[in-house]
Amino acid sequence: MSDKIHIRICVGTYSYIMGGAELMNLKEEIPEKYQELVKIDAAVSLPNCDEKTMKPPFVEINGELICEASKETILLKIQEIIESEK
Amino acid sequence: MIKNNAMFIRRELLTRLCTQLQEGGSLELIDRIPLEMKPRNNSHIRCCVHKDRAVLKYKLMACLGFNIEDESDELTPLSEYVKITEEKEDITDVRLTVVDEVCLSCSPGNYVVTNMCQSCDGRPCQVNCPKDAINFSSGRAQIDANDCVNCGLCLKYCPFHAIIYTPVPCEEACPVDAISKDKNGIANINHDLCIFCGRCFEACPYGAVMEKSHIVNIYKALKSEEEMIALVAPALYGQFAASPEQVHAAIIQLGFDKVVDVAVGAEITAQKEAHELEEEILGNPDQKMTTSCCPSYQELAKKHLTNLEEKLSTTQTPLYYTSELVKQENINAKLVFISPCMAKKHEVFATKVADYTLNFEELGSMLAAAEIEMQSIKIEETEKKNLEARVFSYSGGVTEMVKSHLQSTEGLKETKLSGFSKENIKQLKALALGKSDYNFYEIMACEEGCVNGCNTIAKPSLAKRQIKKYSSNN
Numbered sequence: 001m002s003d004k005i006h007i008r009i010c011v012g013t014y015s016y017i018m019g020g021a022e023l024m025n026l027k028e029e030i031p032e033k034y035q036e037l038v039k040i041d042a043a044v045s046l047p048n049c050d051e052k053t054m055k056p057p058f059v060e061i062n063g064e065l066i067c068e069a070s071k072e073t074i075l076l077k078i079q080e081i082i083e084s085e086k
Numbered sequence: 087m088i089k090n091n092a093m094f095i096r097r098e099l100l101t102r103l104c105t106q107l108q109e110g111g112s113l114e115l116i117d118r119i120p121l122e123m124k125p126r127n128n129s130h131i132r133c134c135v136h137k138d139r140a141v142l143k144y145k146l147m148a149c150l151g152f153n154i155e156d157e158s159d160e161l162t163p164l165s166e167y168v169k170i171t172e173e174k175e176d177i178t179d180v181r182l183t184v185v186d187e188v189c190l191s192c193s194p195g196n197y198v199v200t201n202m203c204q205s206c207d208g209r210p211c212q213v214n215c216p217k218d219a220i221n222f223s224s225g226r227a228q229i230d231a232n233d234c235v236n237c238g239l240c241l242k243y244c245p246f247h248a249i250i251y252t253p254v255p256c257e258e259a260c261p262v263d264a265i266s267k268d269k270n271g272i273a274n275i276n277h278d279l280c281i282f283c284g285r286c287f288e289a290c291p292y293g294a295v296m297e298k299s300h301i302v303n304i305y306k307a308l309k310s311e312e313e314m315i316a317l318v319a320p321a322l323y324g325q326f327a328a329s330p331e332q333v334h335a336a337i338i339q340l341g342f343d344k345v346v347d348v349a350v351g352a353e354i355t356a357q358k359e360a361h362e363l364e365e366e367i368l369g370n371p372d373q374k375m376t377t378s379c380c381p382s383y384q385e386l387a388k389k390h391l392t393n394l395e396e397k398l399s400t401t402q403t404p405l406y407y408t409s410e411l412v413k414q415e416n417i418n419a420k421l422v423f424i425s426p427c428m429a430k431k432h433e434v435f436a437t438k439v440a441d442y443t444l445n446f447e448e449l450g451s452m453l454a455a456a457e458i459e460m461q462s463i464k465i466e467e468t469e470k471k472n473l474e475a476r477v478f479s480y481s482g483g484v485t486e487m488v489k490s491h492l493q494s495t496e497g498l499k500e501t502k503l504s505g506f507s508k509e510n511i512k513q514l515k516a517l518a519l520g521k522s523d524y525n526f527y528e529i530m531a532c533e534e535g536c537v538n539g540c541n542t543i544a545k546p547s548l549a550k551r552q553i554k555k556y557s558s559n560n
Contacts, residue, residue, distance in 0.1 A: 011327050011461055014454035017097050017447070021544045022089060024327060042327065044459045 004039040005081055007074065010049065010058040011042045020057035022071065029071050034078055092293030096149075097447055098123065099142065100301070103149050104455035107305040113165040119146060137187070144185040148296035151303070154183045171302040181282060181428050181435075182295055186272045189294040194267045195254045197234065197241055199227045202248035211240035211249060259289035261506040262390050281385035282429040283506055283531045284540025297428055297541075300442040301452070304422060307442070308341040313419040315344045317408050317440060320352065321426040321479035321536040323556050324549025325446050328460035330556050331470055335463045336453055342422070349557075351408030352475035352487070355379060359401040359484075360491035367525050368497045374517065374525045377484050379403045381436075382429035382531035386506070386514070393518035397527075404478060405430065409439035424449055426479075426539030429531060445541035476557040480550045481535040485528045500526040505533030 009023050010016075027040050048065050049058045059069035061077050099119065106116045120139035124130065130138045143164060144154050150167045199211075203226045211227055212220040219233035220240060227248070229240070241249040256265045256273055264279035265286045273295065275286070287295045307314055316337050323330045334345040359377065367373045378384055378398045387394035405423060412421060421440035425431060431443040444452075453460070474490075477483030481504035489495060501524040503510050514529070516522060532538045537549040544552075 012459055013326075013450065013457075014101060016326065017101075017450035017454055017543055018094055019089075021325075024548050025545065042461070044461050 005037055005078055006060075006062055007038060007040045007078075008043045008046060008060040009040065009069075010044075010046050010056070010060075012045050012051075012058075014051050015049075015056040015058050018056040019068075019070070023057065023059065023069065023074070026071065026074065030075065030078070034082070037082065038078060090291060092291060095142075096145065096293055096296075097451055099145055100149055100299070100448055100451035101454045103146060104301065104305075104452045107168070107301065108452070108455055109309065113168055116146070116164045116168060119164070132188075132191070141185060141188045144187060145293065145296055148183050148185070149299045149301065151298050151300060152183070153180055153298070154185055154296070168302055172306050180277065181297060181431055182275055182280075182287060183298055184273050184275070185292075185294045185296060188292045189267075189272050189290075190270075191292055192254060192271075192290075192294070193252065194271060195252065195257060196231060196236060197229055197238065197249055197251055199229060199240075200248050200250055201226075202246050203227045203244075204246050204248065206245070208245075210243035210245065214239045214243045255289040255291060256286035256295055259285040261285065261508070261511055262386065265295075279389060281382050281389060281506075281531070282427075282432040283382045284428040285506070287428065288540050297431075297445070299448055300444065301448055304442050304444060307420050307422075313344075313416060314342045314422060315346060315412055315416060315419045316342045316422050316424055316444075317346050317348050317405065317412065318424045319405075319426050319430065319479065319536060320347065320349045320473075320476035320553065321539060321542065321549065322424055322446060322449075323476055324479065324537055324551075324553040325450075325542060325544045326460055328463075329465060329470065330472075331465040332460040332463045335465065336458045336460045337424075337449075339458050339463075340452055340456060343419070344416075346408060346412055347473055347476070348404045348408045348423075349473040349475040349478065350404075350411065351406065352379075352404035352478040353473070354407040355401055355404045355478075356475060356484070356487035357491050359399050360488045362399050362401055363488065363498070363526060364492060368492075368494075371525075374520070374522060374527070375399050376517075376527040376529050377488075379478065379484060380429065380530045381433040382427070382506075383529045385429070385432070386531070391514055391518045394514065397517070403433065404475070405433060405439050406437065426536045426542050427532065428540055430539075446539070446543055447541045450543055472556050472559055474557050474559065476553050479536040479553055480546075481530055481533075482528070483535065485526070488526075498526060499524045500528070502528040502530075504530040504535055506531050507533075 030038055046058050046060045055068045057069050059066045102119045106112055120142035123142055124135050124138045126135055132138050146164050147154055151171045152167055205226055217233045217235050219230045220227055254267055262279050262281055264276045265273050268274050337345045367375045374397050376397050387398055422442045422444050423434050423440040425443050425445050434440045434443045475487055477486055482502050485500050534546040538546040
């Protein structure tokens with residue numbers, strides 16, 4: 001892969017209490033073979049997310065906003081990106 | 087803590103409620119919360135959108151501090167309940183209330199024949215049933231609920247595993263049989279038996295067991311001229327992706343005048359408990375002592391395992407000592423304890439060490455409603471201060487602190503027990519009868535300690551890691 005997969009986890013208070021807290025050890029949950037390919041950081045707010053109309057927790061992967069994010073949906077997205085670049 | 091949607095619905099309700107209770111909010115908009123969360127064109131969980139809204143209204147009643155069963159007029163709007171709560175000062179000892187409308191959705195614990203039944207010739211389920219409760223009139227085994235005594239023999243003997251047991255989650259979770267469905271199918275909590283461990287509250291997949299909140303009273307006090315001091319349980323420092331100083335600053339932004347870390351009192355508890363251990367236990371081979379800082383364990387000893395009561399250390403809890411120190415300097419201030427669990431709420435009520443309790447979920451909701459983002463708060467390096475006694479918040483931490491205050495650990499045989507599982511209760515029963523090789527027990531009702539209290543937000547393992555970081559002076 002040319003560039004790393006960039007994951008930004010929203011740690012805004014509402015997103016955090018609505019499930020974002022579960023994603024705080026995401027790095028450890030990512031399979032070892034993908035570890036090198038992924039860069040994770042936290043953001044207090046993400047562009048395009050609206051707490052009033054969208055369901056938290058929010059995560060952004062390579063610029064794409066994911067609502068109701070979970071460890072499972074994130075891992076699936078990582079796999080999708082890797083597969084598409086093969 | 088079990089992650090489920092019932093938990094997130096509760097947090098959404100609390101956040102929406104806090105938005106309207108804080109400065110600039112509108113009481114009338116509280117009445118619209120169920121409509122906003124369940125608009126007409128949205129899919130519904132129950133029979134219709136109206137029932138979903140009714141359930142949300144009842145859950146909000148609990149958030150406003152009411153017993154749902156005390157409702158006398160179904161048409162009383164939520165905004166009216168806010169006004170009633172604001173006017174009454176007394177807080178009752180009832181912590182939990184059950185949303186009967188939704189509790190009914192969960193059938194009483196029973197044995198069910200699935201479509202795996204092969205209608206075999208042997209019919210061991212029928213042959214071995216002591217109450218003749220099984221018939222094959224429809225061609226497949228059927229259990230007559232009126233005759234069934236829930237003995238489970240049908241499940242045991244079915245060679246196709248076609249019979250299953252559907253439990254009542256709250257009943258299964260309760261370690262002291264304090265909650266059970268009545269003849270109408272609604273869970274009743276026996277307050278004389280309840281030890282406030284919060285397991286039923288966590289276990290109910292419908293979120294029917296609700297904790298009554300003090301948030302209305304707290305907002306009222308925050309808007310007044312009264313001095314408000316937050317006493318913070320050390321477990322809080324593992325809950326948010328923020329430093330203790332950022333957490334304190336966020337609480338101040340909510341309108342509190344001062345924030346005090348209960349680790350200050352935990353240090354005193356550790357010193358006194360170590361002294362008690364040296365005086366009463368070490369060198370006295372027949373004596374055994376348990377910690378007493380977990381109020382749920384205290385209740386277990388007082389209500390169920392009375393032989394353990396004499397083994398409880400007489401040292402007071404960290405909250406007690408912290409409150410004592412704070413009250414000496416701030417006679418007229420209102421104290422709010424920020425708590426990881428329901429048992430601590432009971433301690434506050436029973437001992438009057440604080441005026442109100444705010445649990446971690448409620449605090450998170452208040453911060454979210456006020457749009458306070460802890461991570462954005464800048465803290466000067468010089469303001470940072472770690473406190474060792476924050477380790478009280480996880481299993482093993484109390485022992486660690488007590489040991490550090492002993493002059494010698496000779497003769498000490500310590501062990502720790504966290505979580506009131508059936509196995510641990512068995513161990514406690516043995517201890518109550520004096521059957522134990524240890525002479526010092528650290529006991530916490532929640533597995534892994536307060537970091538896993540029923541009102542916590544973060545994963546216990548992550549919370550513990552973070553608290554360790556903020557406890558160490560190295």
